Amino acid sequence: MNTTPRLELQGMTKIYPSVIANDSIDLRIYPGEIHAVLGENGAGKSTLMKAIYGVVKPDRGRILWNGKPVVIQNPAHARKLGIGMVFQHFSLFETLTVTENIALAMDDSPRLEPLAERIRTVSADYGLPLDPERLVHSLSVGLRQRVEILRCLLQEPKLLIMDEPTSVLTPQAVRTMFDTLRRLAAEGCSILYISHKLDEIMELCHNATIIRGGRVTGYAKPAEESAAGLARMMIGKELPVCSQKRPQISGKTSLTVNNLSTKSADPFGTDLREISFSVSEGEIVGMAGISGNGQQELLYCLSGERLVDDENVITMYDVPVGRLNPDQRRNLGLGFVPEERLxxxxxxxxxxxxxxxxxxxxxxxxxxxxxxxxxxxxxxxxxxxxxxxxxxxxxxxxxxxxxxxxxxxxTGREILQQPKLLIVSQPTWGVDIGAANVIRQAMIDLRNNGSAVLVVSEELDELFEICDRLIVIAQGRVSPSLQVRETNKEEVGLWMSGMFPGGPKEKTAHSPQEPGSHVC
Amino acid sequence: MGLLQAHCPGAAGTNVKTNNIQLIIRLLIPLGAVLLALLIGAVMLLSLGADPVSGYATMFRAAFGSLDGFSETAIKSIPLLLIGVGICIAFRANVINIGGEGQMVVGALLATIIALAFPALPSLVLIPMVLLAGAVGGAFWGAIAGALKAWFNVSEILSTIMLNIVAVQVMNFLLRGPLIDPAEVARGTAIPQTMRLSSNADLPILIEGMRMHLGVVIALGMAVGAYFLLWRTSMGFRLRAVGYNPDASRYAGISVPKNVTAALAFSGAMAGIAGAILVFGSESHRMVTDGSSTGFTGSAGFNGIVVALLAGLHPLWSIPSALLFGGMLVGANALQRAAQVPSALIIALNGLIVVFVVSSEYFKQRMGSAPRVDDGPDPIEEGGNNG
Structure with a gap:
């Protein structure tokens, strides 16, 4: 291994008026290394990455790039040095093609035809096949991320920063991406990998820098550590564990959806097709699915922000609520956490x-x-x-x-109201693991007290941890339900791509199931 | 800073301190803007050959120098304050009400009709009734624009201006026709005005020998009431929630169309009361116009907008702001008499104040914004747009 680090941070410090975001952080990453940056929300990861990518100026400290001190002026400068970054949230134009989107992000203005050709070869080369002529709105979230990754790869980066990249992927797609990252590393590219998913970091990363409260609390080789050990370094104490003890409650049906079909109001949205499912008191039902498959539209209908034509399509405690507004539904005991926070x-x-x-x-x-x-x-x-x-x-x-x-x-505000029916979208999205467990425990407690809970999430680990039953949503259709004990991530992952009985990509040629005739 | 610490007591102390500094900044900036405007006004006075120092002194003495002057200023301030308060309410629901003129007119007409219909009622009943009629008339006129915006997505800026024109035409028709003073017809002068309305509806004079009347108290009460409505009641909470963010309001089950309509109705009610006070607090005790579009209102429906802007769209700050502009109106007359300066100068001065105050908003936002407690809502994600 080369002895000069690709990137070295020395005593990086960034002070905001009310908080020290980074306090003398040292970090070293060598060519070909996949390096994890682990830390809770507000630990200072974001600020550190912004400093590397030239978005904020550190107050103290030095950045050495291939052994030479540099002052990174702005993101364009960072890109010129060979630093690429894949953001958690994509900045793509839906009405433009893949090529056009990538061209827009380039600092020089390239000709489109040769660029398309390059996209085709590079993407095939890295095992991320992508049609450069496709419009972005027709791409799944996983494919959109590919566009972002390719955008970086085309600039032949020496250092690639990935911010929570797997949150939008199926387990199968995560495998593909890991292969790509390993391949990149083998070619000498350094990768800074930000994630809170400890198992991924343990599998993928060579080294890890752990940050807490703006300070480095440890360096580790993830493969040699236990998840609990890493978590301890990250949050400074033992990880609270969710207690899974549960009383057996055979409750009334809380929420039913009968054959719900709607056209999406958004031209790039997903139409809902013949959705039927139910949630009972005393259970947590998880809805798995890659975002953009109709979750948004379904949640608008469930919360009452969008009314459905036939009031009987949705019932809460046997009351038809399809035409009731959110306030009236809340009076019936509904609590709701939407995906958009602010x-x-x-x-x-x-x-x-x-x-x-x-x-x-x-x-x-x-x-x-x-x-x-x-x-x-x-x-x-x-x-x-x-x-x-x-x-x-x-x-x-x-x-x-x-x-x-x-x-x-x-999430806390909704749970503390002790709703009889809680619908939560992405309950722990962007939340550190300590607090995520508090939220999960609160949902379990709510269930144990006899409430019904519906969790819509992309995170299979979370769904498998807390749910009793799972349903999968793909392209506006909802699968039959699965008992969590009787399934596994591979099966759910396949269903997430639409391959379930009655699903959009069902291989067997039998007709869609009758509404309401669930497997379980 | 502890990571899982829920509440940082240390931070609270510094917050109070920064809040105070911010408050001072927020106060000083508009004040500075007014001073700058007066400075330019001084240059204008000089160019007209008048001494700005004695000119401003004359203005100030006339408006605030004596109890009499202050009484005049207070009277001029009443409609300005009420309109301003109405603007504040509408603004909090993210609605812009340019219809104060029309709402004043409709409120005044309805109040006048009530006074004509029930002239014999005792003051204790009739005064509340005419004021209420003013509020209802103005609210109705405002609610039309509100409903158009809420359900048909018609810009309230356009509809309120259009409704101003309609209201003035209705007034001209009524004051020249059905409501005209029979004496005017008999004399053949045909000034568009009603007969002297029932003296039972006269707003009582507050201090003997001065013109200051109950309208001052009502206007102040409405300013306080609007503050209370907006920040202490669930009704006001809904108005503000809708104004801040319709999506979040919908999520919480707050009806956006209903509250947009309500905001314009409240705003119109304030204007309507102002209209009624103009009628029953005037010396002639009748509703009178000169046929022009601002003949009845004296442009208070527009000038009140300026009052609200200077007040940072806060109903309580509208009180000193209305006094300032009311005082300028009184002072302008005095200046015109003393220095032979055209009163158009005051209109220009008003305009300058507005331009400076509105522009100063930029500095207020830059210097008054609070630092974040955490390192922001995942700033790297936001930076994504640059990438």
Missing amino acids: GRGAVPGMSLTENTILTAHRHGMVKNGLLRFRRAAEFTRRCITGFSVKCGSIEDPITSLSGGNMQKYI
Whole structure:
């Protein structure tokens, strides 16, 4: 191995007015190395990556690139040096083709035909086949990520930064991506891999730098560590474990969906086709699926933000709710955590306390039309303590929270209302593992107290950990349900690509099942 | 900073401190803007051959220098304040109400009709009734624009301006026809005005020998009431939630169309009350216009917008802001008399203040924004757009 590190950070420090985001961080990554950066939300990973990619200027510290000190001015400069970054959220134009999107991101303006040819060869070469002529809106999320990765690969990066890359992939697609990354590393490219999925890091990464509270708390060889050991370094204490003990409750049916079909309002959305399923008291039902397969549209219908034509299509506790608005459904005991945190789950511009009133007002926070701030503050305090929400004060604007903390707050706000039916989209998305377990435990407790819970998530590990039954959504269709004990990730992964009885890619030639005739 | 620490007590202290500094900045910036505008006004005075120092002194003395002057200023401020308060309410629901003029007119007409219909009712009943009629008339006129926006997506800026024109035509028709003072017809002068309305509806004078009347108290009450409505009631909470973010409001089960309509209705009600006060607090105690579009309102429906802007669209700050602009109106007359300066200068000065105050909003936002507690909502993700 080459003895000069590809990238070396020495004493990187970034101070924000109220927090030290990075405190003398040292990090060294060699050519051909896959290096994990492990840390909770707010640990400073993001700031560190931004410093490497030239988005923020560090207050102190040096960056050595191939042994020479550099000051990275901006992302274009970083790209010129050979640093590429694949963001967690894609910045692609849906109405443009793959080639056009990639051309837009390049610093020089290339001719399109030769570029398309290059895309075709490079993508095939790395085992990520992609048709350069396709419009982005017709691509699945996994393929869109390929566009982002290819965008970096075409610039022949010496260092590739991957921010939580597997959250949008099926288990099968994760394998493919790992192969690509290993191949890149073998060719001498260094890879900085940011993730909170410990098993992935243990499988893929050669070395890891663990960050907590802006400081490096350890360096490790993930393959030689246990998951618990890594987690301990990351959160500074033992990982809380979810207790799976559960009373046997054979409850009433809480939510039923009967043959729901709708056209999506979004021209690039997914139409729902003959969806039927049910959730009962005392169970957690997980809905697996890669995002963009109709989850959004279905959740709008379930929450009441979009009404369906026939009120009987959706029932809650035998009440037809298809024509009821969100407020009326909440009065029936519904709690709902949407995928978009800011601007849907919370009102930007309002404080934490006011955002508590937004949905929890029916719990004694309004009397004779007047707001009772003391009640709201009390509830908010319970929420931030119970769900480890990091915030300055409960009167601070909600926008002062980081993404993960906002997620904790919104999920906590909905769970603390003790809903009879809780529908959650991506409950632990972007949340560190310590707090994720708190959220999972709260959902399990809710179930154990007799509530019904529907979890829509892309994270199979999470679904397998907490759910009793699983259903899969693909291209607007919902699969029959599976008992978690009787299935495995491989089967669910296949179903996620649409290969289930009655699914869009079902190989056997039998007709779609009658609505309601579930396997279980 | 502890990672899983839920609440950082240390941070709270610094917050209070930064909040105070921010408050001072937020106060100083618009004040500075007004001073800059007055400075340019001084140059204009100089170019007109008047001494700016004594000119401004004259204005200030006339508006605030005596109890009498202050009484005049207060009266001029009433419609400005009420319109401004209405603008604040609408703005919080993210609705822009340019229809104060029309809503004032409709409110005043309805109040006038009530006073004509029930002239014999005792003051204790009739005064609340005419004020309520003003509120209802204005609210109705505002709600039309609100409903058009809420259900048919018609821009409220356009519809409120159009409704102003409609209201003025209705007023001209009524004041020249059915509601005209019979004496005017008999004399053949045909000034578009009603007869002297029932004295039972006269707004009581607050201080003997001055013109300041109950309308001042009502306007102040409405400013406080609007503050209370917006920040202390669930109704106001819904208005603000819709204004901040319709998607989140829909998620929480708050009806966006209903609240958009309600916001314009509340806003219109304030204007309608202003219209009624103009009628029953005037010295002639009748509704009168000169046939022009601002003949009845004296442009208060537009000038009130400026009041609200200077007040940072806050109902309580609208009180000093309305006094400032009311004082300028009074001072302008005095200046015109003393220095022979055209009163158009004051219109220009008003305009300058608006331009400076609105522009200063940029600095207010830059200097007044709070630092983040955490390292932001996953900033790298946001940076993705550059990548």
